[in-house]
Amino acid sequence: MKNNRRKFFEKTGLIGLGLAGSGILQRSTQAMALNGEMDTARLSKQLEKAHVQRFNMSGFAAPPIEKVRIAIIGTGNRGPNYIDNMRHVEGAEFKALCDIRPDKVQAAKVRLAGTKHDPDVYSGAEDWKRVCERDDIDLVIITTPFYMHTVMAVYAMNHGKHVVTACPAAATIQECWDLVETAEKTRRHCKMSEDVNYMPFHLLTLNMARQGGFGEVVHGDCAYNSSKMANNFSKTFYWDMWWLKQYASRRGNIYPTHGLGPVSSIMNINRGDKFEFLVSIESNDFMMKAKAQELAATDDFYKPFAADNYRGNMNVTLIRTTMGRTIMLQHDATDPSPETYIHGIYGTKGAALQYPLAPRLAVGNMRWVSQEQFKELEDKYTPQITRKLSDVAIQLKSSEGGTDLLEDWRLIDCLRNGLPLDMDVYDAAAWSCIVPLSQWSVLNRSNSIDVPDFTAGAWKSNKPNMDINLEQGGNTKVLI
Numbered sequence: 316m317k318n319n320r321r322k323f324f325e326k327t328g329l330i331g332l333g334l335a336g337s338g339i340l341q342r343s344t345q346a347m348a349l350n351g352e353m354d355t356a357r358l359s360k361q362l363e364k365a366h367v368q369r370f371n372m373s374g375f376a377a378p379p380i381e382k383v384r385i386a387i388i389g390t391g392n393r394g395p396n397y398i399d400n401m402r403h404v405e406g407a408e409f410k411a412l413c414d415i416r417p418d419k420v421q422a423a424k425v426r427l428a429g430t431k432h433d434p435d436v437y438s439g440a441e442d443w444k445r446v447c448e449r450d451d452i453d454l455v456i457i458t459t460p461f462y463m464h465t466v467m468a469v470y471a472m473n474h475g476k477h478v479v480t481a482c483p484a485a486a487t488i489q490e491c492w493d494l495v496e497t498a499e500k501t502r503r504h505c506k507m508s509e510d511v512n513y514m515p516f517h518l519l520t521l522n523m524a525r526q527g528g529f530g531e532v533v534h535g536d537c538a539y540n541s542s543k544m545a546n547n548f549s550k551t552f553y554w555d556m557w558w559l560k561q562y563a564s565r566r567g568n569i570y571p572t573h574g575l576g577p578v579s580s581i582m583n584i585n586r587g588d589k590f591e592f593l594v595s596i597e598s599n600d601f602m603m604k605a606k607a608q609e610l611a612a613t614d615d616f617y618k619p620f621a622a623d624n625y626r627g628n629m630n631v632t633l634i635r636t637t638m639g640r641t642i643m644l645q646h647d648a649t650d651p652s653p654e655t656y657i658h659g660i661y662g663t664k665g666a667a668l669q670y671p672l673a674p675r676l677a678v679g680n681m682r683w684v685s686q687e688q689f690k691e692l693e694d695k696y697t698p699q700i701t702r703k704l705s706d707v708a709i710q711l712k713s714s715e716g717g718t719d720l721l722e723d724w725r726l727i728d729c730l731r732n733g734l735p736l737d738m739d740v741y742d743a744a745a746w747s748c749i750v751p752l753s754q755w756s757v758l759n760r761s762n763s764i765d766v767p768d769f770t771a772g773a774w775k776s777n778k779p780n781m782d783i784n785l786e787q788g789g790n791t792k793v794l795i
C-alpha cells in the first residue's frame with residue numbers, strides 16, 4: 316500500500332476493522348482527492364454513462380413484512396436512537412446489535428431491558444458481516460461513521476436485507492453508484508435516514524408546495540449549521556475521533572442532507588426534476604487548527620491533530636436543477652452561532668422561512684403573514700402524517716420534537732404494509748453525492764461540476780412517493 320494511502324486508512328480507522336481489505340479500499344478516494352491523486356468526482360459523467368438501470372427502484376414496494384426483524388450496526392450516539400423509538404413501534408423486533416466497542420453494544424442492549432426484545436450482541440471487527448449474513452433479519456440499520464455506510468449497506472443488500480443508513484449514505488461518487496446498482500440488482504430498499512424531512516414546518520411546506528401554495532417553486536435556501544467543536548475535540552464523544560479526522564481529510568459540505576433533503580422533496584428531485592450541476596465555495600478554517608494547537612500545547616494526545624489543516628468553517632454550495640430551479644445549501648459545524656436548520660422556500664406565489672424562529676409564510680403580497688393567518692395556513696396545510704404522531708411523540712419525549720419517531724414509525728409502517736418508502740436509493744445517492752462533488756468544486760476554485768443522474772433518465776416520469784397524507788398504511792400502532 317502506498318504510504319499516503321496507508322496514512323489515510325490509519326487515520327480514518329479503516330485498518331484493522333475488517334474494512335481496509337474490502338471494496339472500500341478502492342473506493343475511498345476522498346483523501347487522495349486532496350492530494351490531487353485520484354478524482355472520481357471529475358469522472359462522474361463517465362460513471363453515469365456506464366450505468367444501465369436494471370430496475371427502477373422509485374416507487375418500489377417489497378412484499379409486506381408483518382414482523383420487521385432488525386439489526387443495528389453501530390451503537391454509538393445515533394444507533395440507540397433507533398432502539399428508543401422503534402421499541403415503541405408495533406411489529407418491530409430487535410434481533411441483533413453490533414458495535415466494535417463491547418461496552419457500547421452492551422449499553423445499547425440494556426436500553427431494551429424489561430421489553431420483549433432480546434437481541435444478540437456482536438463486537439468483533441468483522442461481526443457486522445455475520446449480522447448481515449443471518450437469515451432471520453429483514454432490516455439492517457447502519458449507524459457507523461459515514462464513510463463505512465456504503466460497504467456495509469452493499470453487503471447487507473447482497474445478503475437479502477433491506478437497509479437504512481444514517482446520513483450521509485455514501486462518501487464518494489463510486490459509492491453512490493454502488494448503492495444504486497446493488498439496490499436495483501437485489502431489489503432491496505436502501506433508504507438514507509433524514510429525520511429533518513419529518514419536521515413539522517418542513518412537512519407543512521411540502522404539503523403547501525404540492526397544493527400549489529408557492530406557485531412554481533423557484534429557489535430553496537437550506538442549511539445545517541450547528542457547532543460541533545466540543546464534540547469533535549472530545550476524546551470520548553465519537554469513536555476514535557472520527558469526525559475530527561474527517562474534518563482534517565476533506566473539504567466541501569460533509570454533512571449536506573439535513574438541509575438538502577426537505578428542499579429536494581419539495582422540488583421533486585428524482586421525480587420531475589433533478590440536480591444538474593453545482594458550485595461550492597468555502598471559507599478558511601478560522602477555528603479548528605487553532606483549537607487543536609491550543610489543546611496540543613498541554614496534552615500530547617492532540618499533537619497529531621495540531622499538524623493537520625482543516626476544512627473551512629463555512630461551506631456554501633449552489634445547485635442548479637435541470638428544470639431551472641436554484642438551491643443555496645450551507646454547512647458550518649464550527650462557529651458558535653445559534654443552531655439553525657434553515658429552510659427557505661421561494662416560489663412565484665408564496666414563500667416560507669424557518670430559522671430564525673418563529674417560522675414564517677408569505678402568500679404573494681411581499682409580506683410575511685400575520686400570526687392569525689399563519690395559524691389558518693398551518694391548519695390548512697399540516698398533513699396527516701404530522702398529526703398522526705404528535706401526541707404520542709410528546710408523551711414519549713421523542714428527541715428532536717418527535718421527528719425521529721415519526722420517521723422510524725413510518726419506515727416500519729411502510730415495510731409492514733408493503734408500501735414504497737418515503738425516500739429511496741436515488742435520494743440517498745443524490746443527496747450524499749454533494750459530499751464529494753462540493754469537495755471537488757472547493758478544491759478547483761469553485762468551478763462547476765455536473766451531478767450524475769442516478770435515475771438514468773427515470774426522473775422524468777417517476778412520481779412523488781412521500782405519502783404525507785397517509786393514503787395508504789398508517790395502521791401501525793405506537794406502543795406507549
Ligand SMILES: NC(=O)c1ccc[n+]([C@@H]2O[C@H](COP(=O)([O-])OP(=O)(O)OC[C@H]3O[C@@H](n4cnc5c(N)ncnc54)[C@H](O)[C@@H]3O)[C@@H](O)[C@H]2O)c1
Nearest residue numbers: 389390391392393414415416458459460461481482553554
Ligand atoms: N440526525 C441524524 O440524522 C444524525 C445524528 C447523529 C449522527 N448521525 C450519523 O450517524 C452516524 C454515526 O454517528 P454517531 O454520532 O453515532 O458516531 P459514533 O462515533 O458515536 O458511533 C459510531 C459507532 O460505530 C462503531 N463502529 C465503528 N466501526 C465499526 C465496525 N467496523 N463495526 C461495528 N461498529 C463499528 C463505533 O464503535 C461507534 O460506536 C454518522 O454517519 C452520522 O453522520 C445522524
